Amino acid sequence: MLEIRLARSADFEKIWPIFHEIVSAGETYAYARDTNQDQGFQLWMTLPRQTFVIEENGEILGSYFIKTNQSGGGDHVCNCGYMVSSQARGRGVASMMFAHSQNIAKDLGYLAMQFNFVVSTNESAVRLWTQCGFDTVGRLPKAFHHPAHGLVDALIMYKWLAN
Amino acid sequence: MLEIRLARSADFEKIWPIFHEIVSAGETYAYARDTNQDQGFQLWMTLPRQTFVIEENGEILGSYFIKTNQSGGGDHVCNCGYMVSSQARGRGVASMMFAHSQNIAKDLGYLAMQFNFVVSTNESAVRLWTQCGFDTVGRLPKAFHHPAHGLVDALIMYKWLAN
Numbered sequence: 001m002l003e004i005r006l007a008r009s010a011d012f013e014k015i016w017p018i019f020h021e022i023v024s025a026g027e028t029y030a031y032a033r034d035t036n037q038d039q040g041f042q043l044w045m046t047l048p049r050q051t052f053v054i055e056e057n058g059e060i061l062g063s064y065f066i067k068t069n070q071s072g073g074g075d076h077v078c079n080c081g082y083m084v085s086s087q088a089r090g091r092g093v094a095s096m097m098f099a100h101s102q103n104i105a106k107d108l109g110y111l112a113m114q115f116n117f118v119v120s121t122n123e124s125a126v127r128l129w130t131q132c133g134f135d136t137v138g139r140l141p142k143a144f145h146h147p148a149h150g151l152v153d154a155l156i157m158y159k160w161l162a163n
Numbered sequence: 164m165l166e167i168r169l170a171r172s173a174d175f176e177k178i179w180p181i182f183h184e185i186v187s188a189g190e191t192y193a194y195a196r197d198t199n200q201d202q203g204f205q206l207w208m209t210l211p212r213q214t215f216v217i218e219e220n221g222e223i224l225g226s227y228f229i230k231t232n233q234s235g236g237g238d239h240v241c242n243c244g245y246m247v248s249s250q251a252r253g254r255g256v257a258s259m260m261f262a263h264s265q266n267i268a269k270d271l272g273y274l275a276m277q278f279n280f281v282v283s284t285n286e287s288a289v290r291l292w293t294q295c296g297f298d299t300v301g302r303l304p305k306a307f308h309h310p311a312h313g314l315v316d317a318l319i320m321y322k323w324l325a326n
Contacts, residue, residue, distance in 0.1 A: 023235075030237035070280055072186075073308040074193035074317070114303065116279070117233055138301020138319045140277065145236040154237070156301045156319060 002093070004100045007051040007063060012041050014060040015053065018085045019044060026147045028122045029081070030154075044081075050104065054097055061088035064097045066104055069114050078110040098132050102161060111162040119144050120153040134159045165256070167263045170214040170226060175204050177223040178216065181248045182207060189310045191285045192244070193317075196310075207244075213267065217260055224251035227260045229267055232277050241273040261295050265324060274325040282307050283316040297322045 007015065019040050026033040031043060045051050048065035055061060062084040069079040080101045084093045105113055115134070118125055130136070138156030146152045170178065182203050189196040194206060208214050211228035218224060225247040232242040243264045247256045268276055278297070281288055293299070301319030309315045 026236055030233035030235045032235045032238075035235075070193035070306070072193045072195045072198075073189055073282075073310075074280060074306055075195075076308060077303075077306050112304075112306065114306070117237060119236075137303055140240070140300060140319070140321055141275075141323065143233070143237055143240050143275065143277070143321075145239060147236075156303070158303055158306075160304065 002054055002056050002061070002096060004052055004054045004097065007045065007053045009041075009045065011053050011060065011063075012037075012045055015044065015063045015083075016040060018060070018063065018083050021086060022083050028119050028125065030117050030144065048081075049078075049108070052097070052100065052104075054093055054100075061085050061091075062093045062097055064101055066101055066108070068110075069116070076109070076111040077114050078105045078108070078112070079114055079116060080105075094128060095132070098128075102132075106161055112158060112160045114159075115155075115157040117144070118155040118157050119146065120155055121146055121149055126155065126157075129157050129159075132159070165217055165219050165224070165259060167215050167217045167260065170208065170216045172204075172208065174216050174223065174226075175200075175208055178207065178226045178246075179203060181223070181226065181246050184249060185246050191282050191288065193280050193307065211244075212241075212271070215260070215263065215267075217256055217263075224248050224254075225256045225260055227264055229264055229271070231273075232279070239272070239274040240277050241268050241271070241275070242277055242279060243268075257291060258295070261291075265295075269324055275321060275323045277322075278318075278320040280307070281318040281320050282309065283318055284309055284312055289318065289320075292320050292322075295322070 023031045048067040051065045053063045064082040069077045134157040137158040140154040142151035143154040186194045211230040214228045216226045227245040232240045297320040300321045303317040305314035306317040
C-alpha cells in the first residue's frame with residue numbers, strides 16, 4: 001500500500017540515500033555531483049514550496065518537490081523534481097508521484113508545469129513525461145555534460161494544467 | 164565616452180531607479196512588480212556571479228549580470244540579464260553590454276549563454292538577441308502574464324559561444 005504525504009525534515013535521512021545515488025551519478029540532474037547532505041537538504045527540502053515522500057510500510061520509495069518556476073508574471077507555472085529509489089524502479093512510483101503533483105499543482109493554483117532541464121539521454125524520463133501529457137517545447141544544444149556521453153542536449157518540457 | 168566596469172555595492176543606488184522602472188512595469192522581467200530595493204539588490208547584485216554597469220561621465224546608463232544557469236553537468240552555460248535606463252534607449256547600450264558580457268562569459272570559461280525567459284511581446288529584445296546570434300530554441304505557451312496583453316508566450320534563447 002503506497003502512500004504519498006508531505007515530507008518532514010527528519011525524512012531527509014531516508015531521502016538522502018536516494019538523492020545521493022542519483023546526484024552523484026551525474027547523469028540526470030543538474031546538481032553538482034559532490035552535493036553533500038546539507039546542500040541536498042537545502043535544495044530538496046528548503047528551497048521548494050513543498051516536498052512529498054511516497055512510502056510503503058514506512059519505507060520511503062521516492063520523493064518529489066514542487067515550486068514556483070518564475071516570479072512575477074511567470075508565477076502561474078510550477079516546476080517539480082522527482083526521485084525514485086533504485087530498488088523501487090519499474091513499479092510506477094514516478095507516475096504515481098506525478099499524478100499526485102498534478103493535483104497539488106492545481107490545488108495551489110498553478111496553471112501549468114514546466115521541466116526546465118530534462119537530459120535528452122534520460123529516455124525513460126522523456127518517455128514518461130510525454131505519456132503524462134508534456135510537450136517538448138525546447139531543446140538546449142549541448143547544455144548538459146554527461147559523464148559517459150559528453151555534451152548532450154537538454155529538453156524543456158511543458159504541460160498546461162488548466163482547462 | 165561609455166565605459167563598462169564591475170558594479171560596486173554603492174552603485175545600486177543609481178541602478179535601482181532603472182531596475183524599479185522596468186520591474187514595476189511588469190512587462191519584460193519575471194520579477195514581482197512590487198520588488199523592493201533590498202530584494203532588488205539581492206536579485207541583481209548578490210545572487211549573480213558578477214554585475215557590471217555601463218556609465219558615461221559618471222552617470223549609469225545600464226547594468227547587466229552574469230551567472231551560471233544550471234549547476235553540475237549544466238554549469239558550462241551562463242545566463243545574463245540586462246537593463247537600460249529609459250533615457251538611454253536607442254543608443255546601442257544593450258548591444259554594447261552584450262558584447263562585453265560575451266567576452267566576460269568566455270573569460271569565465273562558459274561555452275554557451277542562455278536566456279530562460281524572453282517575453283515574446285518584447286519584440287525589441289527578441290530582435291536584438293537574434294541579431295546577436297541567439298537561436299530561439301524553445302517557446303513556453305502562455306508562461307507570462309503581461310499586464311496589458313494577458314497570458315503570452317515566453318521564449319528560450321541560446322547562443323553557443325565556443326568555437
